[in-house]
Amino acid sequence: MLTKPDTLSYALAVSAQQPHTFDVSVTIPSHQTDTLTLTLPAWIPGSYMIRDFARNITALAATTADGNIVSSTKTDKQTWQINAGGQAVTVNYSVYAYDLSVRSAFINDEYAFCNGTSVFLKVSGMDDVPCTLTLTKPAHKPAWQIETSMPNLEDRDNTLHFQCEDYDELIDHPIFIGECSRLVFTENGVEFVMLFSGTTDIDIDRVCRDLAPVCRHHMRLFGDPQPVERYVFMTLLSDTGFGGLEHRSSTALLFPRFDLPLNGDPLEKTDAYITFLSLCSHELFHTWHVKRIKPDVMVKPDLLSETYTEQLWIYEGFTSFYDDLTLARVGLITPEKYLDIVAQNNSRLLVNAGRFKQSAAQSSFDAWTRFYKQDASATNQIVSYYTKGGIIALGLDLLIREQSNHKHSLDDVMRVLWTDYGREIKGTPDEVITTICQHHFNIDVSDYLNDVVYHTRDVPLDALLHTMGVTQQLRQKVQFDDKGGRATSDKRINRAFGAVMKNLETGVLIQVVRENTPAAKAGLQVNDKLLAVEDYVVTSPLVQRMLDATSKKTLKLLVLREGRVVTLELPVTEAEYEVCQFTITDTDKFQRWLNTNG
Structure with a gap:
């Protein structure tokens, strides 16, 4: 019988910028079992690929409170057994951290960053035991700051102490220790922290001003009470990297530093900056839709092996619909710019032959292999549950409006998802969207979803766009790298290449x-x-x-x-009509569609 201790005590410190090492420990009080089993996750929620984080543990040793060494045995790629004999024991280990991504751990001369899944060993059988964490910044870097969304207990010198309810919470708060620029703003009683790593002269005031209405939109869409009291946009600046990963009350972002506005830059928004705002919108939306509303199998997933679901088109797809839509709703981009972005997304889908071979549901299920491990055949063999899922969401919104005589929209579906599944994190079944539409709005969307989700038919936009006062036209490219949207020239490419x-x-x-x-x-x-x-x-x-x-x-x-x-x-053959553009044909109708208030 295992008697659980009151608290597991973790500690993390930056051991060395070179060779990029964290020193980590976990102290386990006395317990009634001879052998402890410790594991490290193989994947991180939100990124569906086995990453084997344990390969970066370079040394591990266990000692009792009086300093005696306790034997430890590695039993597989991510599991250790500690023969503690019931005594209190501290397990010390080192983690190599040089993966510049939002998924793992990274240390350079400017900062250290990690996700808990990369650094904190789990004590088997103690999943629900409260955890404390001590973070220590390097003594020779007094200007470095510590930031995480974890509840803070106390600060002392170079050390901060935090408290988590259990292991799942411990690993769901990314950690930043380093040089940064940082600004706090408040919306609807929630404190938002914008952090940029390093010393680049980012116009952080402008970024916060632009993101404030995005935060208000998402909170208003789902309604009170808010799921968080404090939220951190933790942005790692790089040369060319890109990425975002959601957490329960924060997001880790990776973005090219000079694609962001610098102090003194003109006020017009570049496409790159719009992409950053959309990325922030996307990850914040996940606070409700992924972190709390989630597939049933993801409520308590096994982080040691794959967890399969056909529902990622609902989660990443719907979020991909709302991320850019929100920017248009709050006036950060023009309606025309929004439609260009949607047209580019649809063009990316239309040139992808894989959409005829893999359904959105299959794409979701096969995320672990075919989507996250793409090879040279990907464009011809698979479809993105992000891209097609976003177009499915647009079509579903239009279908709901049409069938309800504009009484309901996808916004209403999102609110039901939140109240029925998200607030108490119940987990959604595969047929959840059909069920909500039928039971709450008396609308049958089963044929539509069967066609576009479970089979490989295209979303029938041409038959639905009239609902929002828009038409779609296919055209030839005007230049080689034309991605779709409004044509920038009357010139057309005449010949196909492929x-x-x-x-x-x-x-x-x-x-x-x-x-x-x-x-x-x-x-x-x-x-x-x-x-x-x-x-x-x-x-x-x-x-x-x-x-x-x-x-x-x-x-x-x-x-x-x-x-x-x-x-x-x-x-030599004629160029295909392969990219699309959208045209507003009824401005009043489009504005009514766009301004549906969350």
């Missing part, structure tokens, strides 16, 4: 080849280096220019493939 390219010092690198396109028919492969077209060294714009200008039926390609020179023939 591959995504990246410029090299000489020639271009083939990154994606879409099936049934000229590039595929020519035999181009991912990672080919296309050196020349018709014996002329090319860049990606020149490839398109030569295609559009030629009167030939084929063009000769010179390709370097795995050290061999290969000659291919590219068929």
Whole structure:
């Protein structure tokens, strides 16, 4: 029989910036069992891939309170057994931290960052035991700050102490220790903290002003009482990285530093900055929709192995619908800009042949392998539950409005999800959306969801967009990297190619080849280096220019493939109408749709 201790005491300190090491310990009071089992999660909720965080534990030793060494045995890749004989024991270990991402742990000369899943061992059988945490910043870095959304007990010198209800809470608060800029603002009684790592001169006042109405929108949509009293936007600045991961009262973000507004920059919003605001909107929305409203199997998932669900299209898809919609609703972007973003998302879906082969439900279920471990065939074999899920949400909103004579919308579905499932974290069954629409609004959406979620049919936007006073048109690209939305020129690309390219010092690198396109028919492969077209060294714009200008039926390609020179023939065909744009045809109707108040 295992008698649980009153508290598990964890401690974390930055051991060294080089070689990027955390010192971690957990102290377990006396207990009535001879052997303790400790494990580290293999994955982190919100990122559905086995990452084997335990591989970064580089040393582990256990001692009793009087300093005697206790034997420890590693039994598999992420499990240790400690033969403590019931005595109080402290387990000390080191964690290598050099993964610059929102999922793991990272230390450099500016800061240290970690998620609990990467650093805190779990004591088996003590899941519900309260945990304390002591965080210590390096003594030689007195200016470094400590930030986490964990409840704070006390501060003392370079050390902070925190309290969590149990292990699940302990690992759901990312930790930042380092140089940063930081600003606090309050909305509807909730304190929001915006943090940027390092010393880049970010216009943090502007960012907070822009995010304040986004926070108000989400809180108003779901209603009082709010699930958090304090929320942290924890942003790691990098050169080119990008990412976001939700937590119960914070988010960890990774973003290119110079894509954000600096002090003194003009006030217009760049596309990159709009992307950052959308990312913040997305992750904050997850505070309700993922962290509390969640699939039934994710209420208490096994973090040692995969947990499968077909519902990710509801969670990431619906959130992808609301992240940009919120920016338009609160006036951070124009209605036209919002529709351009939706058109780009739909264009990304339409050029993806994988949407005919994998359903949104299958994409959700296979997130662990096919979505998170994409290979060269991905664009032709799979569909994104983010992208298609967002378009499914748009179609569902329009269908609900149409069938209810505009009495209801997807906003109402979100509120029911929150009140019926989120507030008490009950977990949703697969058919939850159909059930809510039928029971609460007397609307049958089963045929629609069967077509677009469980089969591979496209969302019938052309038949639904009239509800919001908008039409969709397919058009040819105006330039090689045209992503869709309003055309920026009257010029059109005349000839199809069918591959995504990246410029090299000489020639271009083939990154994606879409099936049934000229590039595929020519035999181009991912990672080919296309050196020349018709014996002329090319860049990606020149490839398109030569295609559009030629009167030939084929063009000769010179390709370097795995050290061999290969000659291919590219068929010359007319460009497809493959990207879409949206046009507002009824301004009043669109404004009524857009301004539905959460």
